[in-house]
Amino acid sequence: MDSVPQFPFSAIVGADEMAIALVLTTVAPDVGGVLVRGEKGTAKSTMVRSLAAVLPEQDVVDGCRFGCDPSEPDPQCPDGPHTPGEDAVQRPARLVELPIGASDDRVTGSLDLSRALGSGQTAFEPGLLADAHRGLLYVDEVNLLQDHLVDLLLDAAAMGRNTVERDGVSVTHAARIMLVGTMNPEEGELRPQLLDRFGLSVEITASRVPQERVEIVRRRLAYDADPEGFATTYADAQATLGARLAAAQQRVADVELSDWALGKIATVCAGFDVDGMRADIVTARAARAHAAWQDRDSVAREDIRVAAKLALPHRRRRKPFDAPGLDEDLLDRLLGDDDEPDPTPDDTNDDPDPQQPQPDSQNDGGETDREDSPSGGDSSSSDSGDSGQDAAPPTPHQDGGEADRSDQEQELDTAAPEAPSAAPQVAQAEEPYRVRSFTVRGVGRGEAGRRSRAITNWGATIGSERDGSGAVHLPATIRAAALRGAGRAGAGRLHVAGEDLRHKVTQGRESNLVLIAVDASGSMGARERMREVKTAVISLLTDAYQRRDRVGVVTFRGAEADLALPPTHSVEAAAACLTDLPHGGRTPLAEGLLTAARALEVERIRDPHRRVLLVLVTDGRATSGPDALERARWVADRWPSTGVDAVVVDAETGRFRMGLAADLAERMGAEHVTLAEFAADSLVSAIRERSVA
Structure with a gap:
């Protein structure tokens, strides 16, 4: 039975900035992924899933579980070594979804227990990072994922490799992934340290424009009534978008990043007082990707502006409760209006295709969360008042600090009636x-966190158990096998059976x-x-x-x-x-x-x-x-x-x-x-x- 076609990417109404953020990380995966923050029901998941359908198909080495490129195979591929140019097959670009409850082993890969216990071979079972190599790794509700798993994913996205040292297995393989995380801020935020490691961030809200809401509902109802027919309607737009993405991917390496552009990027990042150099690097990569997307040979001011709006807002947070935001008036002042060197004739796109994810030049001053009308912008992302300097923390009240207070001022009479006119x-x-x-007090078994002691899947090993879900406890497994076979006659090598398998019991901290x-x-x-x-x-x-x-x-x-x-x-x-x-x-x-x-x-x-x-x-x-x-x-x-x-x-x-x-x-x-x-x-x-x- 044929699967139902995904809602077309080119049919999604609004959400221009989310669309361009996804496009940029597709054109240049080294941008570092996208974090999409938005309220429920704003098509975050729909848009991410539909992106995979317009990604160019890939050549992979036939039979390689790690999706190696036959023209440049990974020399350390566990299924290798591969010879450049060997038999290849084509496959669609992959979209791999990471479930919230995934374990470390499921993400990174682990020892293949069936082969280890059956034939005694030490073999590696690939995880989700291997499946997503050269594709899209999508994490819905990324803010609910355990912090160490988010760290692990971001490390792999930044390094382009996954390394596993566990249970007698030492494996490294390529893991060049486009990481996309979506989240509802109502369910909690990511720590600023993790926010900073996402290359780009976008905020979206539902449209407040009636006409646009009508169009969104009309298209969704049409899709639900006839998915195949609706997909056919947008087939040409999808093909055009896919071809444009492929062309931009080929062009991005040749886009010139001039000294003028680097100077502007440095001025903008320094002007917003962001920590470290990651912001500068990400902005430069995103600006090149945007120039390639706009069919330019060199980075222009508009490319830097679009890149900065996506790369800097989430890096402005200084304290846990600071909202991400960017003062766009300050951005314009920092970019200045000096002449760009050698402007090319095609620096502007005067006739954007409404079915393509274009950044609206009239909406660049608006908020990044628009899944509404391209005209009009909300200025709630402005954060110009934050100087980034924290005031000295106050000294908590000390006893005797109010010794001059009278008994009446301290309200010792608990039964005294309150004046009717007293206002809150x-x-x-x-x-x-x-x-x-x-x-x-005690030891719990809750979700991993940083407060109270608990038995978790991440922490110090304190024992082993037979029926568990933790990693394999090799010494305990070997000990169980040795005790089981101690009474047998004759000598021979140790035989490990399934009943000998023991799992680690680890103690860490829970939330x-x-x-x-x-x-x-x-x-x-x-x-x-x-x-x-x-x-x-x-x-x-x-x-x-x-x-x-x-x-x-x-x-x-x-x-x-x-x-x-x-x-x-x-x-x-x-x-x-x-x-x-x-x-x-x-x-x-x-x-x-x-x-x-x-x-x-x-x-x-x-x-x-x-x-x-x-x-x-x-x-x-x-x-x-x-x-x-x-x-x-x-x-x-x-x-x-x-x-x-x-x-x-x-x-x-x-x-x-x-x-x-x-x-x-x-x-x-x-x-x-x-x-x-x-x-x-x-x-x-x-x-x-x-x-x-």
């Missing part, structure tokens, strides 16, 4: 600082769900207390971002509590939620704890292996409703039965204290930490003071 206030957080390390419950009542707003609380919580979110945790936010104030942010990978969403959090009103502490418990029950059903750390930020007061304090204590006394580890961050400050948060922590079986002790530096200082004393 919004405090702004200061620069985050490094917080103490908080972990969940957790960090559920933050924040008291936003009026008592938390005294003087600078709420500012300190928000700074501490934002600092905790930065820590959660670095440890690859999921996060959720519960807030309580007035008469009720609210799950302000359900558990998500998007630490940025949590930071935004807390930044605008108002404070004021009474303190419904019991409702806050109950809301957190209900949220955790739901999350336990969704993800039973992910352990939870509750961080409760409060001064311990409970003033909402009758018997508020007793109800809160009743809930706290039953918290240990939930099995959830908790930390109570005591927000009470000043000279006169009631100690309610400390009592709450004791009832919950939680760790008690004051705001002054929340920072990692405060712990170091305390240890030093004790050692001096």
Whole structure:
């Protein structure tokens, strides 16, 4: 049965910048791949999958599992050595999709166990990197992939080779891949270090232009009704696009990158204060690819502009919560308007084919996420105010810092009614600082991360098991085979059977769900207390971002509590939620704890292996409703039965204290930490003071 044809690349409406980014990395794979960030339903996956259909067909060595080019075979190919010009076959360019749950062995390749145990031969079983050689490797939801796998893929894309040293196997083979990753920022961001290693990045959103949305729906319905007929309609456009790609691939090596162009690229990268030299190199490669795509013999100003818009925005991030962006007015000033040397007559394309992925010259000032009208641009990517200089982190509040406060100012009377005219206030957080390390007790089996101890597929080997999914534990396997054959008569070589196979048990670190419950009542707003609380919580979110945790936010104030942010990978969403959090009103502490418990029950059903750390930020007061304090204590006394580890961050400050948060922590079986002790530096200082004393 014939397969259903893919939606044609040339039939996709809008998404011009995503199209040109994919084209450039196809023309010059050494650009380093493309990261596509965008909301759900914006045809990210459709566009990547449809690209493979317009890639030129390839000649490969007949029978080679690694797809060697017969004209230039890899001298280290495990299926070689190959003789240049030997028998070749043609195949379409490959699109290989990497599943989120893929193991290291599946990606890089591993020992062929069937041959090793059957015939005693040490043989290599190729992985996905071998399958994708000279083709496209697509990772959907790349932000949910384990960090070490992303590192591995980016290393292979940058080096063009895959090297495996494992289980008695030492293999290296060519792995020239076009890496494309797509992600929804709502599910969390990639670390800046990984962002920087993607050559190009694009942001897309759904069109807000009614006419364009109508055309998108019309084409999709037509495709669903008759895929073959719809593909036939665009066959000529597809063939033209494929021929143009092939011509650009042949031409790119001959495109001149003049000293003038190199100077402009250096000026732009230096002007945007990007780290390292990767930005300059990627911009130069992308500019040459764009010139080849536009049928130019040398790099022009417009090529540099297009390349910079794709290569620099994600390298502007300085802190975890900084949004990628580029100030295009600054880009134009840096590019200047001096005369280009020896301009060629075909420097402009006055009649772009709407069915081809063309960069719209009128839309170059717009946002990179347009899957909408070529006219009009959103300036939300502008980031000109960021100087790249971080302010010095504030010193967390120390005891005695508010000794001049009166009892009334500290609101010791928990039952005092709130003035009806009191309006909620919004405090702004200061620069985050490094917080103490908080972990969940015991050893879990959750998703790999950087917080709590766990049995993972990445870490130190601590044992072996018979029925497992980890890498082969050779010493344990040999030991099991030796013990099984110890009672046999006669001597001979060791026979290893399937029942002797043992797998490694490795211990590393897992990510957790960090559920933050924040008291936003009026008592938390005294003087600078709420500012300190928000700074501490934002600092905790930065820590959660670095440890690859999921996060959720519960807030309580007035008469009720609210799950302000359900558990998500998007630490940025949590930071935004807390930044605008108002404070004021009474303190419904019991409702806050109950809301957190209900949220955790739901999350336990969704993800039973992910352990939870509750961080409760409060001064311990409970003033909402009758018997508020007793109800809160009743809930706290039953918290240990939930099995959830908790930390109570005591927000009470000043000279006169009631100690309610400390009592709450004791009832919950939680760790008690004051705001002054929340920072990692405060712990170091305390240890030093004790050692001096």
